[in-house]
Amino acid sequence: MPATPAESAPVILGDEPGSFPHGVLAERHPAIVRQVRAAFPYGPEVRDALDALLASCADGVVEPVPAGADPTGRDRERWAGWGMDAYAGRSWYDVPWLWAESHFYRRLLDAVGYFGPGVWQGVDPFRPAKLAELDAPETGEELAALDTLADLPAEERIRALLHGSLWGNRADLGFRLSEGGTGTREQVDALVADDSDALWSLLPPAGTGPTGATGAATPARPRTLCLVADNAGRELVPDLLLVSHLLAEGRVDRAVLHLKPYPYYVSDATPADLLDALRRLAAAGGTAAAYGERLWNALADGRVTVRAHPFSCAPLPYAEMPDDLRAEFAAATVTVLKGDLNYRRLVGDRWWPPTTSFADATGYFPGPVAALRTLKSDVVTGLTAGTEAALEASGERRWRTSGTHALIQVRR
Numbered sequence: 001m002p003a004t005p006a007e008s009a010p011v012i013l014g015d016e017p018g019s020f021p022h023g024v025l026a027e028r029h030p031a032i033v034r035q036v037r038a039a040f041p042y043g044p045e046v047r048d049a050l051d052a053l054l055a056s057c058a059d060g061v062v063e064p065v066p067a068g069a070d071p072t073g074r075d076r077e078r079w080a081g082w083g084m085d086a087y088a089g090r091s092w093y094d095v096p097w098l099w100a101e102s103h104f105y106r107r108l109l110d111a112v113g114y115f116g117p118g119v120w121q122g123v124d125p126f127r128p129a130k131l132a133e134l135d136a137p138e139t140g141e142e143l144a145a146l147d148t149l150a151d152l153p154a155e156e157r158i159r160a161l162l163h164g165s166l167w168g169n170r171a172d173l174g175f176r177l178s179e180g181g182t183g184t185r186e187q188v189d190a191l192v193a194d195d196s197d198a199l200w201s202l203l204p205p206a207g208t209g210p211t212g213a214t215g216a217a218t219p220a221r222p223r224t225l226c227l228v229a230d231n232a233g234r235e236l237v238p239d240l241l242l243v244s245h246l247l248a249e250g251r252v253d254r255a256v257l258h259l260k261p262y263p264y265y266v267s268d269a270t271p272a273d274l275l276d277a278l279r280r281l282a283a284a285g286g287t288a289a290a291y292g293e294r295l296w297n298a299l300a301d302g303r304v305t306v307r308a309h310p311f312s313c314a315p316l317p318y319a320e321m322p323d324d325l326r327a328e329f330a331a332a333t334v335t336v337l338k339g340d341l342n343y344r345r346l347v348g349d350r351w352w353p354p355t356t357s358f359a360d361a362t363g364y365f366p367g368p369v370a371a372l373r374t375l376k377s378d379v380v381t382g383l384t385a386g387t388e389a390a391l392e393a394s395g396e397r398r399w400r401t402s403g404t405h406a407l408i409q410v411r412r
């Protein structure tokens with residue numbers, strides 16, 4: 001029997017030396033600051049601000065967003081609503097880990113002058129790394145491999161595209177700073193949960209209606225996919241291929257791509273990254289370019305739309321999403337959330353027993369929801385007791401965090 005979520009599952013903090021979250025705050029964040037410092041010829045003011053952030057990573061505290069720090073002037077107010085008043089002045093290590101990480105990226109953008117005014121306004125500090133990934137030979141090889149998909153039966157083709165999008169989540173630049181490489185060899189049998197049949201039942205091919213939770217056909221209406229994207233580059237590209245394919249097969253009529261309003265968690269996709277990915281698809285030629293062109297046309301005629309909601313960069317779980325976002329997800333045929341961070345925000349960044357029911361943990365979500373994620377942090381729900389026991393017995397200590405395992409979970 002799966003356990004039911006209890007509010008009492010402790011929220012994850014980064015305060016325990018030797019734990020994964022502590023390592024992210026104490027080691028990964030400083031590495032990211034150094035990477036950014038080397039990425040552009042920032043002047044003394046920015047370099048000093050980055051050095052101050054570096055020092056803060058070791059023993060600093062949460063600091064309020066400076067007044068007027070963003071062009072809209074609303075960010076300070078937003079952060080106040082997201083818990084700043086409760087956490088300002090406390091150690092990075094003593095506030096919820098999710099909150100601390102999100103605050104780090106906000107501070108980093110302040111340090112590099114992203115919110116301006118000034119020459120660095122709007123310059124993505126992670127762009128060099130994102131572009132290098134798009135231009136990498138591996139990306140070209142993956143896109144060329146698409147030409148062979150046409151020979152596969154339809155079911156295998158769509159499965160390959162779904163898995164491309166799923167495993168694309170391993171290509172996360174922040175993750176790579178400490179894991180060294182994103183080899184794909186170990187993918188076989190690495191799914192700890194696979195509800196893909198439930199996903200396809202929500203998105204059957206054109207001419208066949210989706211079935212509800214009882215298996216009965218639901219009335220025809222335009223099928224909308226909300227795809228809450230994660231990383232740019234080698235994750236966003238296969239995400240776009242999947243969306244393009246779903247449109248082509250008439251499994252969805254519309255798609256809404258939720259991207260980040262500003263650079264986040266190193267490689268998270270922003271609207272600018274979407275344009276780079278579309279350009280990369282066009283440059284690849286062959287099948288990839290045809291997929292890209294279909295998506296381009298769908299963006300141009302409004303079947304695909306792009307959102308960059310402020311809550312996408314909020315340090316909070318989706319259970320606390322604002323009403324406008326809730327209404328959007330409620331109207332979708334299914335919302336697919338990509339990646340580890342979105343998963344943590346979906347089920348809550350807590351020490352859930354792994355057999356906690358995914359359906360219960362996401363019961364608050366306003367419509368059918370799916371998670372496609374490689375495991376890169378301790379949070380996990382929806383495992384069977386047998387799977388959990390097998391993973392624990394496997395001797396692979398870091399199965400929760402090393403990105404070698406993945407899941408496809410669906411709540412209809």
Ligand SMILES: O=P(O)(O)OC[C@H]1O[C@](O)(CO)[C@@H](O)[C@@H]1O
Binds near residue numbers: 340341
């Ligand atoms: O890109 P993803 O899949 O959301 O992964 C990012 C993950 O990396 C981390 O920043 C560090 O592991 C996690 O906090 C986060 O869950």
